[in-house]
Amino acid sequence: MHLDLDSAFSTGAMVGHAGYVLLILSMLMTRMLWLRVIAIGAGVLQALYYGVWLSDPVGTFWESMFVLTNVGQIAYIAYRNRMANFTPDERAFYEIAIPTLEPADAHRLIREGRWMTVNPGTVLTREGELPDDLAFIVSGDIEISVGGRKVGACSAGSFIGEISVSTGSPASATATAVTPVRYLAFARPFVAATLDRRGEIGQALEAAFRHGLRDKLLRTNAAMLTTPPAAAPITP
Structure with missing residues (x-):
């Protein structure tokens, strides 16, 4: 093909351009399956x-x-x-927390965790202390308190300890079970190493943490708007 300005925009050249555009687009995909599909189109x-x-x-x-x-x-x-089979609890974690992962990768992540069922009164994180685990709540209710005063609550679909586990800083609040709670726990060293690798699983966890924090902020703001202000003290 003779290369000049006209040939750069000919039918053949546009096919070549489109192939490179698809190749670049494939690199932007967060799921490997879609990366492969678009790469095939480019090829x-x-x-x-x-x-x-x-x-x-x-x-x-x-x-x-x-x-x-x-x-x-x-x-x-x-x-x-196809080989990745989920229990109902595992599927809840996959669909809520890490839906962008391929099922096989989600199954591999879940195998690194351990399922826990605790009674009311169990403390999952304690204010001022570094938690041992990251917890994803599948069922039950959690009370969040600071300085012994309740400031919020979490339930199914929430992470507990994500900030402390990912940053290495002590917990800013105490999380206590108020009902029987079932959760999936991941050891802090495993989570930190996974985030450091910046692979697909680490990126999915980071996205889950961002979404979880956003939801917690929205719930906190809604609670503050519905809580009546305290009456001013009457002085003689």
Whole structure:
């Protein structure tokens, strides 16, 4: 193909441009499955560009190999996801906390945790102390207190201790079970190491922490708006 300004915007060149655009787009995907799917589209367009417009068998061959490799990876991802079976509690954690992960990766993360059921009065985090675990509440209610005064509450779908576990700072509040509570616990060193690796699981946990903190702030603000102000003391 003769290269000039006109050829840069010809039909063949636009096919080549589209292939590179899809390749860049694939790098923005947070789920590996979608990355592979879009990469296949990019490879197909590039193979057409090399084969039809450039008549380049070498480029066509390697783009075809790129496509076949990604097809094989998708088949492997599908197989792993098919083998990932969840209990009801595990599925609740997956769908609420880490829905962006592939099921196989979510199952791998869950295997690193341990399921706990505790009675009312059990303290999950204590103000001023570094918690041992990150907890995800599946059922039950938690009271949040600071200086012995209740300041909030958490229930199913909430993380407990995410700030302390991810930053290494002591807990800013005490979290106490007020009903029987079932939760999934992850050891603090495991969570810290997972976040440091910045892999797919670590990024999914960070996103879950952000969403959880946002929801807690919204609940706190709503509670403050519905709580009547304390009466001013009467002085003689």
